[in-house]
Amino acid sequence: MPPAASASSGPADTDQAATPNIPQCTPSNTPKHDASDKRWRPVEAAMRRNGYRPGGLIEALHAVQRSYGYIDDASMRALGATMQLPLSKIYGVVTFYHFFHLKPKGRHTCVVCLGTACYIKGADRLLQAISREQQMQPGETSADGRLSLLTARCVGSCGQAPAVVIDDLVQGQAEGSAINRQLARLNGREEERPAATATKGPPAAGEART
Amino acid sequence: MSGGRVITLQIDGRDCGAREEQTILEVARENGIYIPTLCHLNGLHPVGGCRICLVEIAGAPRPLPACVTHPVEGMQVTTDNPELRRQRRLILELMLAEGNHICAVCVVNGHCELQELALQLGVDHLEVPALYPSREVDASHPRFGLDRNRCVLCTRCVRVCGEIEGAHTWDVMGRGLQAMVISDLNQPWGEAESCTGCGKCVQVCPTGALFEKGKSAGEMVKRHLHLPLLTAMRREEEAGE
Numbered sequence: 001m002p003p004a005a006s007a008s009s010g011p012a013d014t015d016q017a018a019t020p021n022i023p024q025c026t027p028s029n030t031p032k033h034d035a036s037d038k039r040w041r042p043v044e045a046a047m048r049r050n051g052y053r054p055g056g057l058i059e060a061l062h063a064v065q066r067s068y069g070y071i072d073d074a075s076m077r078a079l080g081a082t083m084q085l086p087l088s089k090i091y092g093v094v095t096f097y098h099f100f101h102l103k104p105k106g107r108h109t110c111v112v113c114l115g116t117a118c119y120i121k122g123a124d125r126l127l128q129a130i131s132r133e134q135q136m137q138p139g140e141t142s143a144d145g146r147l148s149l150l151t152a153r154c155v156g157s158c159g160q161a162p163a164v165v166i167d168d169l170v171q172g173q174a175e176g177s178a179i180n181r182q183l184a185r186l187n188g189r190e191e192e193r194p195a196a197t198a199t200k201g202p203p204a205a206g207e208a209r210t
Numbered sequence: 211m212s213g214g215r216v217i218t219l220q221i222d223g224r225d226c227g228a229r230e231e232q233t234i235l236e237v238a239r240e241n242g243i244y245i246p247t248l249c250h251l252n253g254l255h256p257v258g259g260c261r262i263c264l265v266e267i268a269g270a271p272r273p274l275p276a277c278v279t280h281p282v283e284g285m286q287v288t289t290d291n292p293e294l295r296r297q298r299r300l301i302l303e304l305m306l307a308e309g310n311h312i313c314a315v316c317v318v319n320g321h322c323e324l325q326e327l328a329l330q331l332g333v334d335h336l337e338v339p340a341l342y343p344s345r346e347v348d349a350s351h352p353r354f355g356l357d358r359n360r361c362v363l364c365t366r367c368v369r370v371c372g373e374i375e376g377a378h379t380w381d382v383m384g385r386g387l388q389a390m391v392i393s394d395l396n397q398p399w400g401e402a403e404s405c406t407g408c409g410k411c412v413q414v415c416p417t418g419a420l421f422e423k424g425k426s427a428g429e430m431v432k433r434h435l436h437l438p439l440l441t442a443m444r445r446e447e448e449a450g451e
C-alpha cells in the first residue's frame with residue numbers, strides 16, 4: 001500500500017463526527033477499535049489483564065504502539081473510555097515517555113541521546129548538526145516517511161558518549177559529519193531496492209517494525 | 211477531625227502540637243507562622259512542585275518542602291533565615307526566567323501571587339538569563355483564555371479540575387522546558403469535551419495564565435474559592451443520599 005493512501009486510512013483517522021458519544025463506549029465498540037480489527041485485540045487483552053484498571057495504562061499503551069507503530073488520538077480515546085481515564089492524563093503519559101510516538105515512525109530511526117553524559121559531550125551540538133543536514137526538527141519524520149529524528153534520555157551507553165542509535169544500533173563517540181554520511185548511505189541503499197521498502201508503509205509497517 | 215498520634219515539635223523555636231498526618235505547613239499556619247507557598251492551595255492535594263515553601267529541619271541534609279513534609283516528634287524546623295531566603299529567591303528567579311512575565315501588560319497585574327512573592331522575596335531583577343520562550347496562547351474558549359507564557363506549571367488548574375470539578379480537562383504534557391498544560395488531547399480548550407466551563411481553574415491560577423476574557427491589564431481579580439468547603443459539602447450530599 002502506498003504511504004500516501006495509508007495516511008488517511010490508518011489509525012490516524014480521527015474523524016470528529018465518528019466519535020460523538022464517548023461515555024457509551026464499551027470495551028470493544030469504539031470506532032476503528034472493535035473486534036473486527038485484529039490489531040486491537042492485544043490492546044484489549046492488555047487492558048483485561050489489568051482488570052481495565054487505570055494502573056494498566058502503560059501496558060495498554062505499549063500494546064497500542066506494538067500493534068499500530070504509534071499512538072493516535074482514536075486509540076487514546078478508546079483507552080480513556082474503556083479504562084475510565086481522562087484524555088489529558090493519557091496524553092500527558094504518552095508525551096512524558098520518549099518511547100511512545102504520536103505519529104507513525106519513519107522506516108529508519110536516528111535517536112540522539114540527550115542524557116547527562118552525552119549532553120556533557122556535546123549532544124546538543126551533535127543534534128543541531130544532524131537536524132540541520134537532514135532538514136528536520138527532533139521528533140519529526142521526513143515527508144517521504146524515510147527517517148525519523150528522535151531524542152532520548154540516556155540509552156544506556158554513557159561510556160561511549162555522545163551516543164546515537166541508528167536503527168537499533170548504537171554508535172558511540174558520534175560525530176555529526178559521520179552520522180550524516182551514514183544517514184545518507186541508508187538513503188542510498190533504499191533507492192537501490194525500492195521494491196523491498198515500498199510494501200513497508202504504515203499501517204502494515206507497525207506490525208513489521210515493532 | 212481527629213485521629214493520628216499527637217506530636218510536639220519546634221518551629222522557629224516555638225513549641226507546637228501537631229497530629230502526625232498533618233504537614234509542617236499546616237502546623238505552622240495553625241500557629242500563625244508564615245511560610246511562603248505557590249503550588250499549594252488549601253483543599254487540593256499538595257504536590258510539592260514549586261519548592262517555594264522550603265524549610266530547614268535540624269539534622270536533615272537539605273531543605274525540605276513544608277507542604278508535603280510531615281512532623282516527627284522533637285523535630286526542629288526553621289522557616290526563615292538568609293540561606294532559605296536566598297534559595298527561595300533563586301527558585302522564583304528561575305521560574306520568572308523560564309516564562310515571559312511582563313507584569314505591566316498582564317491581566318492580573320497587582321493581584322498576582324507570583325508578583326506578590328517576587329516583591330516579598332526582593333526579586334527586583336534576574337541574575338539568571340531569561341529564556342524568552344515563545345509559547346502558545348489558547349483563546350478558543352468562549353469565556354476564558356490561557357496564556358502559557360505566564361504559566362509556572364504549579365498544576366493548581368489540573369488538580370482543581372480533576373479533584374473538585376471532576377472533569378480533569380487539564381494535565382501536563384512533555385517534560386523539562388517543553389512541559390506545558392494541555393486540555394484533553396492537546397486540543398483547543400474551547401473544543402475540549404470534558405470542560406464544563408465552571409471557571410474554577412481560572413480562579414485558582416496564581417498568575418495571569420488563566421484569565422477571564424474581556425479584562426485588560428490589571429483588571430482581573432481572582433475570586434477566592436473555598437475549596438475545602440466545596441469538598442465538605444459534596445461529602446455531605448453523598449452521605450445524605
Ligand code: SF4
Nearest residue numbers: 371405406408409411
Ligand atoms: S472551566 Fe472548570 S471544567 Fe473547564 S477546565 Fe476549568 S476547572 Fe475544568
Ligand code: SF4
Nearest residue numbers: 361362364365367415
Ligand atoms: S495555568 Fe495557572 S494554575 Fe495552571 S499550571 Fe499554569 S500557573 Fe498553574
Ligand code: FES
Nearest residue numbers: 113115118157158
Ligand atoms: S547519557 Fe547518553 S547514553 Fe547515557
Ligand code: FES
Nearest residue numbers: 249258260261277
Ligand atoms: S508550596 Fe510547597 S512545594 Fe509548592
